Amino acid sequence: MKKVSKTLELYLENVSKLKVKEANQLPAPKSNEVKLSIIYGGICGSDLRVYNGLLSYAQYPLRPGHEVLGTVIEAGANSPYKVGTRVVSFPNTFCDDCEACSIGKTNICRNKKSLGVTIDGVFAQEIIIDAKYVVPVPEDLVDERAILVEPFAVTVHAVKKAKISKGTSVAVIGCGTEGLLTIALALHLGADITVIDVNPVKFEIARQLGNVKTMSPEDVTDETFDVVIEAAGVPQAIEQAIGLVKPGGTMIALGITGDLVKLSPIHLVRNEISILGSIIYTKADFNDAINYLKDPSFKIEPVVSKIVSCTKAQEAFNDAMSGKYAKIILDFTAGVAN
Numbered sequence: 001m002k003k004v005s006k007t008l009e010l011y012l013e014n015v016s017k018l019k020v021k022e023a024n025q026l027p028a029p030k031s032n033e034v035k036l037s038i039i040y041g042g043i044c045g046s047d048l049r050v051y052n053g054l055l056s057y058a059q060y061p062l063r064p065g066h067e068v069l070g071t072v073i074e075a076g077a078n079s080p081y082k083v084g085t086r087v088v089s090f091p092n093t094f095c096d097d098c099e100a101c102s103i104g105k106t107n108i109c110r111n112k113k114s115l116g117v118t119i120d121g122v123f124a125q126e127i128i129i130d131a132k133y134v135v136p137v138p139e140d141l142v143d144e145r146a147i148l149v150e151p152f153a154v155t156v157h158a159v160k161k162a163k164i165s166k167g168t169s170v171a172v173i174g175c176g177t178e179g180l181l182t183i184a185l186a187l188h189l190g191a192d193i194t195v196i197d198v199n200p201v202k203f204e205i206a207r208q209l210g211n212v213k214t215m216s217p218e219d220v221t222d223e224t225f226d227v228v229i230e231a232a233g234v235p236q237a238i239e240q241a242i243g244l245v246k247p248g249g250t251m252i253a254l255g256i257t258g259d260l261v262k263l264s265p266i267h268l269v270r271n272e273i274s275i276l277g278s279i280i281y282t283k284a285d286f287n288d289a290i291n292y293l294k295d296p297s298f299k300i301e302p303v304v305s306k307i308v309s310c311t312k313a314q315e316a317f318n319d320a321m322s323g324k325y326a327k328i329i330l331d332f333t334a335g336v337a338n
């Protein structure tokens, strides 16, 4: 990789004010920390919500980003990861101390802080991070698949909650990145997939992943499914999702909204429908995500629409908001123009 003396970082001075700027020189990592040279950063829906001021708890000014792949370039004395190790990172801190953490559910830690939302994120050419928040990437996992570990672990965690195997009928509502990653995994597990979205552009990407049936929400009439995965996060989609579950089946709630939804208890009770919430993942899901991504027969490439230099971050954010793309990746290995 080209050595850069000055490094760049992305910065949100306030809502919609994104800048690419020269970063301050970083100190040496503390004993529990590693310094990373960032290779790729994935733009996520939550980065766009922070950019647009839609997360009331976001703390500006702020360095955005939480999906990252980097190489350890300096390791603190107690870091288990040596210089040269490629790693991906967790997007949230966890305390290791609260009730949730004590039973291994670090994803619902009561004291968590979110990178790129409540504390500075990772969209920079170099960062320092506590080694407990990074996971090493095996050598045979290429950068372009490794950058998907974090968003894909969300899907792995969610799909584990349902029983999906060959022939399971699955509806996936909402084809954002998480929806598309869910489709990829359910296809890999042999499920029979119906994709529901309002945006036909996303149907094309879904079809590149494999054999799926596509429908717009208003075309769905009397279909029902063993498993319905709601990844749109809008009230109408959540209400529709519950209605599409077969008796005895499961709805996985992956999409996030603070809005209220209408729910008919009689429908739930009579049909014994399970509704399961799913939020991010634990370290075990990260490892499972890595194992799926290592399998060359697991088709995931169509989920990445393009890789853009970090110096063109504004353009990349605009494209990510346009609804025309799936995942857009920022390349942080670009040198500073002289």
Ligand SMILES: [Zn+2]
Pocket: 044, 045, 046, 066, 067, 151
């Ligand atoms: Zn994300």
Ligand SMILES: [Zn+2]
Pocket: 094, 095, 096, 097, 098, 099, 100, 101, 102, 106, 108, 109, 110, 111, 112
């Ligand atoms: Zn905790």
